[in-house]
Amino acid sequence: MTEIASGPDTAPSPVQPVVIDPRPSLVGMPRAALAEFLRSIGVPDKEVRMRLGQLWHWIYTRGATEFSDMTNVARSLHATLDAAATLRRPEIVREQVSADGTRKWVLRMPAKSQHDRGAEVECVYIPEKDRGTLCVSSQVGCTLNCSFCHTGTQKLVRNLETWEIVGQVMVARDRLGDYPGRTPPEGAFVPNDGGRLVSNIVFMGMGEPLYAYDNVRDAIGVLTDPDGMQLSKRKVTVSTSGVVPEIGRLGTETGAALAISLHATNDPLRDVLVPINKKYPLAELLAACRDYPGASNARRITFEYVMLKGVNDSLAEARALVKLLRGIHAKINLIPFNPWPGTIYECSDWAQIEKFSDVIFDAGYSSPIRTPRGRDILAACGQLKSDTEKMRARARLMLEEQLVLGSD
Numbered sequence: 001m002t003e004i005a006s007g008p009d010t011a012p013s014p015v016q017p018v019v020i021d022p023r024p025s026l027v028g029m030p031r032a033a034l035a036e037f038l039r040s041i042g043v044p045d046k047e048v049r050m051r052l053g054q055l056w057h058w059i060y061t062r063g064a065t066e067f068s069d070m071t072n073v074a075r076s077l078h079a080t081l082d083a084a085a086t087l088r089r090p091e092i093v094r095e096q097v098s099a100d101g102t103r104k105w106v107l108r109m110p111a112k113s114q115h116d117r118g119a120e121v122e123c124v125y126i127p128e129k130d131r132g133t134l135c136v137s138s139q140v141g142c143t144l145n146c147s148f149c150h151t152g153t154q155k156l157v158r159n160l161e162t163w164e165i166v167g168q169v170m171v172a173r174d175r176l177g178d179y180p181g182r183t184p185p186e187g188a189f190v191p192n193d194g195g196r197l198v199s200n201i202v203f204m205g206m207g208e209p210l211y212a213y214d215n216v217r218d219a220i221g222v223l224t225d226p227d228g229m230q231l232s233k234r235k236v237t238v239s240t241s242g243v244v245p246e247i248g249r250l251g252t253e254t255g256a257a258l259a260i261s262l263h264a265t266n267d268p269l270r271d272v273l274v275p276i277n278k279k280y281p282l283a284e285l286l287a288a289c290r291d292y293p294g295a296s297n298a299r300r301i302t303f304e305y306v307m308l309k310g311v312n313d314s315l316a317e318a319r320a321l322v323k324l325l326r327g328i329h330a331k332i333n334l335i336p337f338n339p340w341p342g343t344i345y346e347c348s349d350w351a352q353i354e355k356f357s358d359v360i361f362d363a364g365y366s367s368p369i370r371t372p373r374g375r376d377i378l379a380a381c382g383q384l385k386s387d388t389e390k391m392r393a394r395a396r397l398m399l400e401e402q403l404v405l406g407s408d
């Protein structure tokens with residue numbers, strides 16, 4: 001594991017006033033909002049489309065970080081833009097590179113009020129031979145408490161805003177040099193087709209994306225905009241624990257690929273592993289999958305199944321899984337459980353995972369076993385949990401110390 005860049009690893013001290021920049025960042029602002037913003041700073045109606053096109057190009061195709069870089073935008077407008085907005089990205093608190101090339105960033109979002117010391121999330125880049133996948137977060141923490149997931153142990157702070165979701169992708173592209181004419185850092189994987197370093201996005205970081213639905217939908221709109229970042233909708237995957245009422249909308253409004261965190265083949269066990277199952281049980285979840293707009297043999301729904309030793313890994317369960325998914329355009333992704341401090345679960349033995357996979361394969365499904373990536377930097381699935389809580393405790397301690405010192 002290498003630590004490449006490190007910012008301050010503590011949250012702002014609770015005794016220092018928080019500096020809040022009221023200017024919005026234009027990075028990640030959806031098109032309609034950006035047009036509205038341009039009008040609000042006095043750009044004439046007839047120019048709005050052209051200016052929007054210029055900004056869009058500089059932000060997403062060129063990765064501009066200063067308005068003054070935008071050479072075809074009038075100088076006078078640079079100053080107006082500077083006064084009213086920024087091209088800010090989330091702040092990098094820490095960047096780690098795993099022995100296998102996986103990169104993890106801890107990112108801090110700007111504070112919104114004196115009571116908010118700046119929420120933190122994590123985002124992970126996984127390079128493979130033919131693609132570079134970025135795993136992004138949709139919430140700070142998660143309310144859903146799946147019993148095997150580390151993120152679930154962190155109290156929800158809030159949903160991420162649209163720009164904070166897009167901002168994660170921009171940070172990764174900045175750090176990887178993923179813009180025409182930029183040089184990727186030494187040792188970075190460059191896809192063998194010479195294509196984009198960040199080619200795929202998965203909403204599999206912290207949080208339940210369908211609980212932050214509007215912002216996730218708008219972020220997908222920005223990421224897949226044909227004049228901007230141009231990511232293919234097929235290469236954006238949203239993973240949900242099963243928020244049934246939002247699943248259909250996700251398909252019609254975004255065209256994103258769907259992944260379902262299934263993990264059990266019967267309701268009593270799924271109630272324990274993925275407690276949202278009590279609200280939306282398996283039958284309802286699978287019905288929503290059968291109806292998922294755009295699902296086809298070429299665009300299958302991924303069913304994620306975490307392998308927990310002695311809990312859900314029997315061959316009878318493998319057969320039940322196959323039966324359950326009959327009639328759905330499905331692929332199954334077996335995820336070796338990634339342990340975290342304090343968990344009661346263990347990962348299934350490798351031989352058992354292979355036998356389980358064979359049953360699924362024999363039934364005609366592809367069942368890749370997800371190779372754990374970035375375990376040495378706690379970047380693997382379900383290991384994401386920001387240090388925010390730890391830092392809060394540290395900040396509280398500092399405050400107490402200062403109060404004690406101050407009372408001398």
Ligand code: SAH
Nearest residue numbers: 149204207208239240241261304338381382
């Ligand atoms: N909240 C969403 C997306 C984030 S979790 C969801 O639950 O789908 C991304 C994937 O990692 C989910 O399939 C989740 O069940 C899985 N996961 C969580 N904790 C894990 C762990 N400790 N080991 C392996 N996979 C885990």
Ligand code: SF4
Nearest residue numbers: 142145146149152241
């Ligand atoms: Fe939340 Fe997903 Fe973790 Fe469940 S698995 S606690 S839904 S992040």
